[in-house]
Amino acid sequence: MGYSLCKRKFLQLWQVETVRCYERGEGVADPSLPESASPAASIDARLQGRALHLLTTYGLDSNLQRSIQNIKGVVFLLLGLATLLGIGLAQVVNNSATRELSLPWVLFALLGVHLLLYIVWAALYGMKAQGTGWFAGVMQRGMLLFNKNAKAQYCLQAFVHTLRHYRLGKLLFSVFTHMYWFMLLLTAAGTLGALFLFQRYTFTWETTVLDQATMEQLAHLLGASLAWLGGALPKVTELQAGQVDTQVQVGRWLITMVLVYGCGLRLVSAGVCALVLMRRINKLEIDKQQPGLSHLVPLLMRSQTRTIDKDGALPQDTNSQIQPHTGKGNYLVHLEHEQPIPYGLFAEYQVLGVLASLSDVERVQQTLQKRPAAHIVLLIDTQLTPDRGNLRLIRSLLPLAAQLDCFLMTHEGHFTPSWQAAINDMKAVHRVRVRINKEQPNV
Amino acid sequence: MFNPVRVSVVGHTNTGKTSFLRTLLKDPHFGEVSSTPSTTRDVLMAELRAQHETIVQLFDTPGLEDSQALYEHLQGYMDDRHKHNGPALLELFLNAPEAKATFEQEAKVIRQLLNTDIALFVIDTRTPVLEKYLDELAILRLAAKPIIPVLNFLDAGRDLQPWQEALARVNLHNSVLFDTQSSSLADENRLLEQCIAAMPMAREPLLRLQQAREQEQAFKQSAAFQLLAELLVNVGAFQIAVDADNEIDLIEAQSAFKNTVIQAENQCLQDILGVFGFDLGDARLQQLPITEGSWQQHSFNADAWKKLGVEAGTGVVAGGTVGAGIDILTGGLSLGAGTVLGAMVGGLYQGSKKFSKKLQAKFTGKVLMQAESQVLDMLLKRQLLLIRALLHRGHAAIEPLQLELDNSLVISTDLRTKLRSLSQQPSWSQLGGGRGHSHDRAGFIKEVKVALDRMLSAK
Known part of the structure; x- marks a missing residue:
């Protein structure tokens, strides 16, 4: 319900912005204001009504629909790519003929890059929105590859402008990034889970970087981190004993780690960003002070004139007086x-x-x-x-x-x-x- | 549920009733206005709204033309039953054949009056107090509705005393001064206060309307400042790269530069007029130095600069034109190695964006052309004077709008410095196909708007 409302609202902003961009670029072809909204409707509703009418008049509606399809297509492709990358990541992790996996390496490959980029995202999110212009520009140009005609350019320009002007770009990008990683890690976890289910693996807990004591401490910490879910990493000594049960337990633990600290973190972050985004969109009103919109407000605020009592006067003979031909004085x-x-x-x-x-x-x-x-x-x-x-x-x-x-x-x-x-x-x-x-x- | 307050605008013919309504409705196209009598022959209705709610229904009525004959005619209905019942007497008249013939026009006014909550009696204060006007008031008073006299056409030095005394003699002490040609928000508020006094039951909605109209006025001012600030940023940050060694290239570039700026200014002019509810080709704009939507003297015209107190300085470059100068100090010609290195190596993203055009120009052996500060001064002063004139302009007048282009506006040092800094932000300009949108740009525009507001209030 909230999602569809928010989607509709964003679409309305985009439609108004598309017409505004078009009219700024090409001039106003149709200055008439259709009364598609009721006279008592809000200015936003009337601007929206005008935009809907003019989208058809200017021939922008089909381009807008195509742009929506293109954006959906790009998102679908990128998420598809994330799935492929997830399978690829699982293959990279599984790149051992002996089916002997180094646990620290697997953890780093599956969660390290993701967590590192998560920190980068958090830092960027907190920064002033200076650099978004570059990204928006790249995004716009990228989209244009799918649709090169002039009207489509206005639609995409309006999409990017709407995101930036109403400060939605960062949040939308965040939702997308988190969902991208979610798909990637979910696929990786799923692939590895399937491998662990049907094939026998052994896990080693050793690095050339850390000594035994540190390793044990680290393993303890990592193991304890999932204690709240009832899953624990076996002790290093047990792991090194190479028992089958222990290996199965480690496999489960590894998948749980990816699902919780990878997919879970990304899913929760995406959810939070989506909620903030939806709340922001729901509160948004069209910025009527923008050039190209501000001059329409007085026109849209005018009341319609109605004739209440029509003139029905009959012509009267007012020249019936007879004037004398002569006089005196x-x-x-x-x-x-x-x-x-x-x-x-x-x-x-x-x-x-x-x-x-x-x-x-x-x-x-x-x-x-x-x-x-x-x-x-x-x-x-x-x-x-x-x-x-x-x-x-x-x-x-x-x-x-x-x-x-x-x-x-x-x-x-x-x-x-x-x-x-x-x-x-x-x-x-x-x-x-x-x-x-x-x-x-x-x- | 609240029923809208029904307000009838009545008065003698040609006292400016329709003009008054145009001003209240902020609609220059409402009804028909001319100096010929009986221009309005139908009763027209329009609404005043606060957000989605209709607060007031305004009725424009035909002028009362033959009140003396009507008054005498009404005396014929005066008997014991109607002596103290004005509305019943008027109903009697409305059912008589005269109401459909000789007094058809007056009958429309009376019919409407009986069906309203408040009557606004518009008076042309240029005329002496004549008996016929007092007869009109006597007829209107029979309807037993609150009457608020509206004194219109208030030129400087107009003696209102005869009218105020005449109104006081018929027990009307609540007259409102309201010039339809140059009304202000304060005038509107005074009128609404009188309406509240006449109809206390509608106090809350009328106060809501008052608030909505204040917001509307604030919107117009803010939107106009936004348009002007956008123009200043677009022009101030606009740069084009030219080959300084090629004189033809330079002159062509100057011409293109000027045209772009002039076009942007004209677009801004049209938008500002639109914000205040004026259309291009509006007869009321004929006195403005505007032809077909453009300023008669463009922003690179030295005479126009002089009028506004903008000093020409040394801005004469190839082609004998002014205003489009070469960025000598920081442009491609003098961009030192240190700056280049700083921008390339040490500069962060933002810094390199700032210098990217200059670097590009440097490597292609070109120089950057940009607007001189006088052009920005000129744009600022001229549009701001227009905004000032429009803020105090009614929508009524058939009289054209007067605009004194003088040097009465003083640009503060702070604002001037701000505008000069625009040459360091080429990416902010939307002219020449730039995206021109960023957090910093939006912040800058906000600051310029505040400065413009201060500049206008200082006057």
Whole structure:
């Protein structure tokens, strides 16, 4: 359960990274963001959804699958090689025509190299991750031998980058190394076990390096080391007596030594590394600050817009007012609020005040109802927007004047173009003009 | 289960309601914005989320255009039964034929308002307080929903007193200042605080939203710094080997070098704009010295250097171009026997990696070309000024973004030293096909980000 979750999570990171690498290299071919994830999904899920969509669009999905198969193939081959090496190691140990084996040599061959490399691994694991670039580079190039096309390169580049960026490489490499040694030693132990079962061997306990006393002490220590499993190495003197039972006991002891201090150690180490790796992967989130991903976050965080209440307004006839052909007198009206009258322009005009409300309309109507004006100038503040309300006020002046001039107080107002457009609509039917004040309104 | 807070954005036409929502949603494409009245004719809805949770549903409504006529029309429904029951009176209006004809637009606003928890009344403070606006408020108050006035368009020196007094006269003392064109996180927080005050039941989720938005802002800043730091490392560590005796080769190499750097800078520019939610070709970027996604003056342009207070120095090499210099001090030409020996024999893996390019250059009789420190200064200052401008930029405006390219930013000695040390790390550059990923590089980028943050805060 935990393994499959962790595997899925790593695959997701890899997929996102593949698309990121591809887009950094080739540019974004499809900027659209598919809504494969629900709008309420996390950013990680949405990035993942986008990556899945684009893997297909960019034609990377088959390359990614092939890369996974290749990596599995390489692991399988290397583990197969470990099995062969295990058989080879057993043969090296068994390289004696007389079937007389030197116990110290056998121990060194089977466990010495493994323990030495185990210490090297432990030391490297504790060191800063400086040198991993070299290994990752070699790994990437090695993988490329299996798949040389450009898209596959992105997949492998993304695999290596994911391992390094999220600091998974060392752990994954550790799991692999331990499993490699486990296979090697297991095969060696199995081969030797089979040989010991069907053939008769004699073991000697002698070296040219150590004296008898040291040898005995060493044998005692080694023998005691497996006491907790009930297996003990016979005494050196018993061993040298060459009894069959003792030899069989030594054979069993030797296999147990390899299984416990070789396979066991590697298996436990692999398990621990795998657990740490899985815990780390499970805690991982996509690093959204990476170039190529960070700019997507605002896009993915945006909410979708929904229309709740659609526009259903019916067009209305707003130009039904009848304008008089003639009139008398010139009037000035302020629309909505009082504004400074441009100097010298409307000196002879009679000011009718502000036209802002329905009561203002009534007031102006009362003044001009009996005798419409020849000319009304309406001062309009272009900082205010035209709306249905003020356009209705303007239209209320049409039956009261033979000529209506809409004087836009400033040509730089926020809404000058909107006013021009709105009044032009009236011009088609009525005698309405637009004039724009080129001076400052308060001159 | 928590129901999202429904917030309607209401107000007169053209007061910037959609712009306000664009800023809140950080979405420059929400709705339609123009200076023509009645641009928004439908009621639109979008959501504000904290992680996976929808906290607020925002409704954009059409502008109220003829409030005076509507107010007078509503007076006709006023009888003993509805005198003190505003919502019932509005329901009565919504069922009347006028709600589907003359006041169709206003009816949409009222219908939505009756169905929300809070109303944000957006005011264009550039306009005087007119009777029609007060009529609008009177109509909105009939819905018996909390109203928060939002004072928009806050240019320097704008006198807000008339509006604040007018609002106080109708018992609205909770107005919020929020300029849609240059809003900050603090403005958003003030708005959320008012929403909490208006709807204390939603306090917890609204605080969660506040926190999420703070995180989002921090993410943007950090991501922008990351992009800039990556650019500086990629350019600072970028080196190419050239044959110094061959002038044509040298000029071609310089041109290739410059193009690579310019391309990297433009990519960074586009990414930074993307982080802040801007698209290329966005009308709001038209005032920026950017054309088709590139800075108008590239990073090797001496005039551009001058503007940003970067001194040209002596960096003029073959071809009369600046910025792509030869690594005279430590490069192939002067690499002494001791250094070679040290790198080959005594150097550890890391050391030899550092010198590998130089050794390669030495043995092939070439020299290394790299960016001069002024180029890094230029890249740093220009992008950082852009980040600063974008950090305080709303998503609303149809107004273009202004960017003053000046020498107001001072690069600290510490950061300058750090950037100069990049020439010793050629393997860190991702330009020119390098992998450019290591523990040390990531650590260096982290340090540069901290320095950039300090540089921006110092201003």
